[in-house]
Amino acid sequence: MKLATYKDASRDGQLVVVSRDLSTAHYATGIASRVQQVLDDWRFMAPQLHDLYELLNSGKARHAFPFDPLRCMAPLPRAYQWVSGPAYASHVERLGSIPAAALPPGLYAEPLLRQGGSDGFIGARDDVVVASEACGIDFEVQLAVITGDVPMGASPERALDGIRLLMLASDVCLRSLGALQGRPVTAFGPVAVTPDEAGDAWRQGRLGLSLQTTWNGRKVGLCDAGAGMTFHFGQLLAHLCKTRPVSAGSIVGAGPVSHPDWSHGYSCIAEKRAVETADTGKPKTRFMQFGDTLRIEIKGKNGQSLFGAIEQEITPPA
Known part of the structure; x- marks a missing residue:
């Protein structure tokens, strides 16, 4: 449903x-x-x-x-907790977010979960209000799940059983402010869906459908959300449960959808800039500015939108 x-x-x-x-x-x-x-x-x-x-x-x-x-809030407008990935090794490697010496070849050993603000999310058509363009405005387009109660020490298989709903998400990142203050707001797609709505595209904690990201009317990403996912949602949730139980109404995100094959585009600007820097010595793609628009959508195998689209504009404070 x-x-x-x-x-x-x-x-x-x-x-x-x-x-x-x-x-x-x-x-x-x-x-x-x-x-x-x-x-x-x-x-x-x-x-x-x-x-x-x-x-x-x-x-x-x-x-x-x-x-x-247009009348939608986030499906769960505020949550007991909001924790996100990244679950894609290609994203971690491109951004160099952990030292190469700490990485097994091509992979990392465990999910790198971080806590985000969960006291108030925004809807799929709400404007994204940012204090200043100088903050380095970025998007992180990802999938997320809403959980039921999951006990401490749950295995990945047990954790998968605790997933109640799937959602489309866009985490706003202010790259100039760092990891602690640089994630002021998260938007979610208009609807949350039970995993069975994805049919056989939902398999072993991964959603095998393409996530399309359009920035200012130009398609910048068409990434298969399942193909490059190193840790599936059961593993992410089990990692969160290592030291504590998780209560119903918790949200777990998988971080920006990424793919080893760069021809599929990108789901966050920082990853694009990292690739440009590796190729030419400096980034070419700018971060977002006031008036920029972002559209995010996933279509099922029947061609219909699974979650509805996130369509937003970056705006200054009133």
């Missing part, structure tokens, strides 16, 4: 069920009002939402209405 959160002037919005083709929606009134409620009582509420989802897809839901991505 596919779930979204509509804006209603509250912090957590209103839960809606969205049809498979993203054409119609229905409030989940009477079942749950927020996504977190569903995550807290998944076994009881998810089957009821699925029944509503089937009615919506069959055209028999009595109070259906046209789905509008």
Whole structure:
């Protein structure tokens, strides 16, 4: 099934069920009002939402209405925690984010997870407000999962069972401010989907579909999200659970989608600049500026958008 959160002037919005083709929606009134409620009582509420989802897809839901991505908050507008990768060795190697001596040949030993701000995410069509162009505005286009409860010490296989929903994400990075302060905001696609919505493209914790990134109307990336993924989502989540349990409503991202074959483009500007520096001695591609636009989307094997598109503009403070 596919779930979204509509804006209603509250912090957590209103839960809606969205049809498979993203054409119609229905409030989940009477079942749950927020996504977190569903995550807290998944076994009881998810089957009821699925029944509503089937009615919506069959055209028999009595109070259906046209789905509008402009009304969407992030599917989970705030979360207990937001942790991200990177899960792609080619990205780590190109950026040189860990010393070569510490890397096994072509790989790194364990995921390098980092905690991000989770007190408030933005919706797929919300403007990205940045204090200054001098911050080095970048995007990190990635996939993320929302978890149920996962116990401490869970194996990768057990951790995979704890994944409830998949999402499309864009992490805004301010490269000039460093790792601690340089990640001010994260946007998520209009809808979150259960893994079965991806069909056989979801396999062993990887999503084998291409992620398309368009910057100012120009396609800059068309990367297979599964092919270059060194650590799958079960491994990322199990690594997080090594020393603590993970609560329902946690979000885990896999970092910028990357591929060893550079002809597929890029999912973050810093990686592009690193390749340029290696080739010519200096970067050529600039970071984002006010007025720049970004569009991100993944289409299923049927050609339909899986999560809906993230479409945003970089803007200065009001």
